[in-house]
Amino acid sequence: MSTFVEASLRLSQLQQEFIRTDGADPATAPLVKHRKMTQSPFRFLRGSSGLFYADIHRRLLPLPKALCDVPLVRVMGDCHLANFGFFTEEGSSGDRVIFGPNDFDDACVGHAVWDLSRFAISLLLAADYCRGLAGGRYQSDDSVDFRDVKVATEQDGEKAMLAFFREYQQELLRISDDPERRFYAQDDFPKEHLLKPYLKKAIKRSAAGEHFLTKSTLAKTVDFTQKPLRFKADAGKFTRLSEQDYQRVLTSFRPYVDDDIVDLVARQGAGTGSLNLGRYYLLVGPKKWQNDEDLALYHVVEAKQQRRSAPLAFFAELSPVNQLNDAHLTVDCQRQMQRRPDLVLDELQFDGAHYLMRSLHHANVDLDPEDICLHATNPGLSMRQYAQACAVALALAHSRSDRRSCRFEQQMAAALNQHQAELADVCRQYAQQQMQDCQLLQQLLPKAE
Template sequence: MVVPVAFTASLSPAERAAYGREARKRASRSCHGWFEPDQQRPDPVEVIERQSASRLPELVPIRYGRMLESPFRFYRGAASIMAADLGPVPGTGLSVQLCGDAHLLNFRLLASPERHLVFDINDFDETMAGPFEWDVKRLAASIAIAGRANGFSARKQNEAVRACVRAYRRRMRRFAGMSTLDIWYAQDDADRMRELLASSMDKRARRRTADATAKARTRTHLQAFEKLTRVTAEGRRITPDPPLLTPLSSLLAESSGGDEEKELRTVLDGYARTLSSERRHLLRHYRLVDMARKVVGVGSVGTRCWILLMLGRDDGDPLLLQAKEAQESVLAPHTNGSHYDNQGRRVVAGQRLIQTTSDIFLGWTHVTGLDGVGRDFYVRQLRDWKGIARPETMDPGLLRLFGQLCGACLARAHARSGDPVAVAAYLGGSDRFDRALAGFAQAYADQNERDFEALGAAVRSGRVTAESL
């Protein structure tokens, strides 16, 4: 059972702490240290195929091709498999707003509306309320899987996992002693990253972080504009790169009608109504000039994702928006479900709740196409100062440091949405939970490799088709 945070809000700090310790009776800290597949565990390929059934069939083979590049890439696309594995496991019942897909590459540098560089969670497609440990387990397993891909020893992998979980636990304990508003205002900016790295003697890690910070500041919407568009006889348009980036005009030429164009213009109109009045006013300064379908990520491949090119005063005044289809969270069947009637709104609400500062153009909409199928979308800027980690280039020390950043960041997100007093009391001051998660991470990394091999076998047998691009 997942208990909403409102349940503990009326209790004293001592009562909230007692409630957190009581959760150890439902799920001891040491019980998190193992993973054994449930006897009724569904076929992992079947789980992925069910998820693919609602996606664009011509893009699904690209998804499988990307997942088969490595066990880590497979893991990125297998959130639905892990959700099914975590659902039956005894839980703490200590609810937070989960990211739902808290692996290493969903933590990155982002720009705040005040033009500060912050470190935060970036992907919220699967966000739902649920037990805090689900996010921590997904993050911990991703560290072990990344360490294996780099050839690190089990000891080095475990050190990185424990450092991550320790950072989560210790920061949650600090949040437990802070005021509610101080927790809400807390953020992980570039200065805090430098403070963490200053405690490390690894000069190489500090240098690489400084380089990553500088590079993130160059990854602006203008850079994306120059990369993704070109000047044509009709004016500035999106540059084709099919099937990864396909302008709407090309898709319409292949079809018999203009259904897609009508649907997309409806997306934009409905989305604008979800913005605050001043941001609607800002959006009115731009006109829509082109649209294209874009293939994004690993787990998201096959969902409908559109790039909208908008121009303001002239060609040097662009705005690139991404409208991405939002489907039901993979966590929904294993929780109390979502109370939102629009999956795009669920994503936006979850992002605003656990992210320190969100994109000013973040919104949602619903569209019923001419095929009679209703689809939900969320909208945000395509790129704004994003710095993405590259785990494959990390040595054991840097992976450990990055894990610490991610663990501390996840604690901040959970403290905003859950009860940090109860969660901190559950975790306690010892390293019991840290050690348990290291054991879980190794066991789940083993399972992930077996599932990766199962998908490979399904491709070789012709059960599913994979395409490498």
């Protein structure tokens, strides 16, 4: 196994980084997220974006200099394969379902190669994760049936990574040739494409879809038998507030939504990197509803405490835009990177912290590694198809940072042409480092009683 750091030194680095980013020592007082991160290196990557940028800063992840010399753009910051999916443009107010980036919690102004490398590493670790599940090396929260499916090989992950780089470069060139292409979005796929059935699933969950009343975000979280409507009783996800706290949250958040807040709860146990941050779900719509047709007037809004974007611990000076408060920066980046951003997208200060307000889409559909790296006949093809779709979506998002010129697209495409092999090699090595890091975190945690 190729590693960057000797194990005892790396243990110390891991411990210090998690204390810094999570405010808890995994060796003495681990968070739930720390234990989840030991399930697999892929899960470790998802929960350790702060470590990722610390390693870039200390050159343990030595990204090619030429790829850092191109113009800055707004980046996702936590770009991995599980942070893309299907959703409706303009949030729950829209009807068009598209495929694109769906997580901007770590977004900021930075180097596009950050997103490229993190996504590429996630491809390699996703393939490793599915092989590890099949071989009993890794754990999953869900049971996986490996009958009648093939598992992506290490070579499949490699080919998907290279296809991702090539398609990203080609999309930049297409935008450079036709700048209006920035306003393109992927809203359809060929019949044989991996993503076609997931697109159909998302369309059916939209407000006009046949599964809206059973499969949409609204249907999954709200009890339609109640009048007025209320969130479902689910102790594992939702916590009811005291009357005093309910009114305090209601008063603070009401100005940021157009309709009434008919119910609200605290949301528990969501996410990996943001597992320990406060968040609330608001049910927004008319105070009274008459029949099922009125349900399309309701939607769920998330109010989420926003932590600092992970790259800014080391790269805040890259742009004055990064000086915006945590939630404001997320809103700014999401509005720039999306073609038609959510209509409910704002920030506020609550309980001494910055909170992000955003709509939870009715039609939200995400893919997990199992959906991408397991296939009845050709998991390598499904990985490449997914990687290429994400490459197009990411190039479009990056290009929207500067709509006046194509300097970024031209320079980045040229730099990738020269340094793609070097970038791929760096990503391979860091994927190996993450595999070791996952094992080291297991050693660092106290034994569960």
